[in-house]
Amino acid sequence: MYLSLADTRAALASGTTTIESLTRHYLNTIQEKSDLNAFLEVFEEDALRQAIAADQKWKAGTAGKMAGMVIGLKDNLCYKGHQVTASSKILEGFESLYSATVVQRLIDEDAVIIGRLNCDEFAMGSSNENSAYGVVKNPLDTSRVPGGSSGGSAAAVAAGLCLATLGSDTGGSIRQPASFCGVVGLKPTYGQVSRWGCIAYASSFDQVGPLANNVEDCAAILEVIAGPDEFDATMLQQPAPAFSEHMQAEGKYRIAYMPDYIENAGLDPEIRDRMLGMIEQLRAEGHTVNAVEFPYLDYVIPAYYVLTTAEASSNLSRFDGIHYGYRSKNATDLESTYKLSRSEGFGKEVKRRIMLGTFVLSSGYYDAYYSKAQKVRRILRDRTRAIFEENDFILLPSTPGTAFPLGDKSSDPIKMYLEDIYTVQANLCGIPAISLPLGKHSNGMPFGVQLMANSFQDQQLLAFSARLMAGMAEPV
């Protein structure tokens, strides 16, 4: 099976395959590997209809940029006429009346939307164990988690259930599972991709992005989904560049790394060694690699959780059992409708975050938590920007370890939250970041290496990532 869009399109061009037969292949694979529990629902009929239409367009020479792309959607992306649940019981059976901008743009370019993918409930989690519809297993070792919250999205790509997927990344939800499953995961700059139709977790952090087998496919997908959208006021109102056409990164770059991050006691020693080895290799290739002081690692997780839970507590108010979604059968009046529907409809982690967020916004606590976390966010943003004045990229681990066994951390929220320690900085600062599958642990599992760039340098980030993937792949 083809592992890139380019190979797929070459095969289509040579007549070796059709989009319909590709789609049927993926449908079969999903069926065969259904024990992974990556897909919550397969849109078989619609996918085949789209495939047949795309084949006709291909023959007529009118097919769009995404013809040949068979893609899955994280279950927090709305697709008109299809169910979307954010892996929550509270939205069980809910059908969207409209399509997310990213979904519509993929369809307009003749992609095949094959189904919706399991994730942590409302994108809250780092292991996909918080789904109301069961855990997802890591295809590389089914006793381990795939990461989260876009666990189904990462597992589906790694297991070959589709060519690529969309995920969403609020604090690492694309990059961490990409790291755990050995695929490429990109969180674009905040404001690069429309959030219209992406069920909100934390509005000022959320960003939709691709997961794929390679950087080029991520670039091709980003090119289609990025760019201004009048339905999202927080977007950059300038056209996005043609990412896929600018994938050459020649010359020498300035790369920063934070010794504090690499020396952190929580980091797996083998990942540390790999990071140090890469630094040496980059230097050997003539790049400038700068160690920069960044003494804020202890603050990123608290600031992130205060701010994201605050926003989440408000964003999730709409799921109230009144207008749509789950309503408790035991409700007798308005108040019990709220209390029972939300208590029964939301999972434990979601309720924990709603309560935490409600607390930090409460009068009397607002300044001590929310305001202070806002200040921390500003400082982190300023200091990170300062690094980019003298550097093109920041190199750092994606995750402190490799995919852990199912159930390992699910009882300890703090331990779970620390999974995000290297990924939340990009969301706090709104900058683009990518996890590249450049590491292999002696335990047999892959791990990712992360690169961050300055705001709206997504194109440079993708191009340099492609160069790293070509030149840095570790001999297996």
Add this chain to the structure above:
Amino acid sequence: MSVDLYELVVGLEVHIQLLTKSKAYSADPAEYGALPNTNISVITLGHPGTLPRFNAQVAEYAVKLGLACGCEIRRENQFARKNYFYADLPKGYQITQDKTPICTGGKIRIKLDGVVKDIALTRIHMEEDAGKSMHDQDAYDSLVDLNRAGVPLLEMVSEPELRSAEEAYAYLTEVRKLVRYLEICDGNMEEGSMRCDANISVRVRGAKEFGVKVEVKNMNSIRNVQRAIEFETKRQISVIESQGIIDQETRSFDAVNGTTFSLRSKEKANDYRYFPEPDLTPLIVTPEYIEEVRQMMPPLPEALHDRFTGEFGLSEYDAGILTDSKPIALYFADLTSHTENYKAAANWMNGPVKSFLNERALEMHQFPLQAAKIAELIALIDAGKISFSAASQKLFPYLTEHPEANALEVSETNNWLQNEDSASMDEWIQEAIARYPEKVLEYKGGKTGLIGLFMGEVMKLSQGKADPKKANQLMRDALHKI
């Protein structure tokens, strides 16, 4: 109860529903009166994944009102979320402004018994309305209409500077007049497009500290706001007089018996957990934009009032009536560009024109005559060609039916013109005198009031054509000679 011992302190919060085409954060129509749940979309319904889209017209209206009240307009406007659960609030929060209201300061000028008082404003901010819950339409269920959800509002908050129910009445009347002049709100409290909450407290006259305040809601007319304040004043004073304690609470006005009753106490008040709305970028209001809006501003009642009393020399009373409504004021201003007899113009407006409209329950814009036509009537009277009574009772009604007709020609055709031939005037006078010989004697005996009787007779005989002023003089002369 020694009422004079106490001083009333009132601050008003007025919600002004804006006449924008679409809602504050979506393209859904904002119009009133559509079938329930028809002006809605996934945004109004708060469906998962939807985001607000700010309607720039809301900012324009806010700046207009701010400029009209002399407020300071803020450059960087953040939106905020006010979180609470209710069935008619689909998102579970209202998008409003918290720490950065678009307007701060400013004032509303009220006049009471000729005394001018400026009531300072705290702020004006932009927000969205909730839907409408109806608990009395169905035997078993509460019904929710989301047409109103997301309709833009401005909330105008006054300082606690009102000291009587009458001042509150005058304040609201001014606010209503202002929003109608600006054409940003229809000002109908009965339909709820202008709503008012009153913060009411009393204190011993001369005290520095305010008393405990009570918030009163659900008053659907300016008159009812006044009644609610009057009731609350008495209630609070009697609680204090009987050594009781005023609870800080929210009360509702009952229009049927003119009383208020407790809705909820302070302890049960919501913690709204305001925080900056992350789905909207801050709105930047530049000085250039403010200037642009300033250029679009219509003339305001205060400026017109000053012009009417100053330039036109009208009385406070006349100017007050003429500026009550913008269409009347503008019609009058138009009229003054066709005649220089401003006093006569004001009399026509406040007399025949107003009666015509009142009798037919018409609005000024439905009045059939151009201002120039009224000016023609005034000119004919001033030239002595027609009497005021003939003009107002015959010519004016005719013209309202035939707005295109020429006033002079119509009067000629109908023989309404004043007869300047003193021969016939003389005949009418002699005839009138001849009809009442005994009254002539009484008149001569000192009952000069009888001149009215003779004049009435002359007007009857002349079929209203006699110039009353002239006839009056000639009649006196004739009686004198007898």
